[in-house]
Every structure is written in structure tokens, then in C-alpha cells.
Amino acid sequence: xxxxxxxxxxxxxxxxxxxxxxxxxxxxxxxxxxxxxxxxxxxxxxxxxxxxxxxxxxxxxxxxxxxxxxxxxxxxxxxxxxxxxxxxxxxxxxxxxxxxxxxxxxxxxxxxxxxxxxxxxxxxxxxxxxxxxxxxxxxxxxxxxxxxxxxxxxxxxxxxx
Numbered sequence: 001x002x003x004x005x006x007x008x009x010x011x012x013x014x015x016x017x018x019x020x021x022x023x024x025x026x027x028x029x030x031x032x033x034x035x036x037x038x039x040x041x042x043x044x045x046x047x048x049x050x051x052x053x054x055x056x057x058x059x060x061x062x063x064x065x066x067x068x069x070x071x072x073x074x075x076x077x078x079x080x081x082x083x084x085x086x087x088x089x090x091x092x093x094x095x096x097x098x099x100x101x102x103x104x105x106x107x108x109x110x111x112x113x114x115x116x117x118x119x120x121x122x123x124x125x126x127x128x129x130x131x132x133x134x135x136x137x138x139x140x141x142x143x144x145x146x147x148x149x150x151x152x153x154x155x156x157x158x159x160x161x
Contacts, residue, residue, distance in 0.1 A: 003089035004153055007073045008135050015068040033068050040068040048086030050074040072154040080149040096148050100141050
């Protein structure tokens, strides 16, 4: 299995890009984006991967017809949101058993951090975002600074969209 950084070369590709389709199909998925007005997804639960798309309009690019572009890839720990665990490498030797303190030790001070608050019975996961080279990595954690449940990969230009 590829490491998460190797998925970065697919970011910003349009949904019908042959390279992106080949990747998704090589992982046993169908290169068909489930869409709503601005977002789209391809979930490969057996591989612990979710491809997340946004429309060009959301990205501030005029296009007709509406085009969906890959803006983020999520990598899941085993059992989180009914995903099998992603088996490729994370970053700097981190694994899904690594706790928040270990992530910060390996990657330094987060660029941004958040979560931990609640809306009714819903508690939002705590997360840290780090920049490494041309990518942003967002690590979400189980409760109380626990182990990693999801790592997301995106470009800095998509951070505040």
C-alpha cells in the first residue's frame, strides 16, 4: 500500500482524470463520485480511504458544466466510522496507535488546532494540522488526546475554503 504522501500527486485532479480513476480502480473502487451541490466523495471502506471532492465553483473557478476536483484524501484507523484501517505509511513513523503527544513530538507545533467542543450530544474530535512541504496533514484523535482516528491530506490553498 502507498504511503499517504504519495496520494498528494492526485490532489487537484478532476474527477474524470484517467490517473485518478486508475488509482481508485486499482484499490478495488469504482471511480464514480457520490455528489451533492458542492461536495463529492468516493469511500473505499475496505482500504480505509475516502476521496473528497469539491466543485470548481466552491474553489472559486468558473466552469460549465460543474466539475468536481479532488481536494482532500482521508485515511482511517480500523473500525472508525466502519472503515477497515488504512495499511500504508502515515508520516514520520507515526501509526494509528500514536497518541496526540507523540504526533506533536514527531511533527512539532501544530499550525492550527481545534475540536473538543460539543453541540448537544455531538462531541467534535480534537485535531491538529501540520504543514509538511507542499501538503497539510490534519490528525484527528479519539477522546482525551487519544490515538489517531483519521489523517487527512490536502493543499494549504484549500485550508480556509
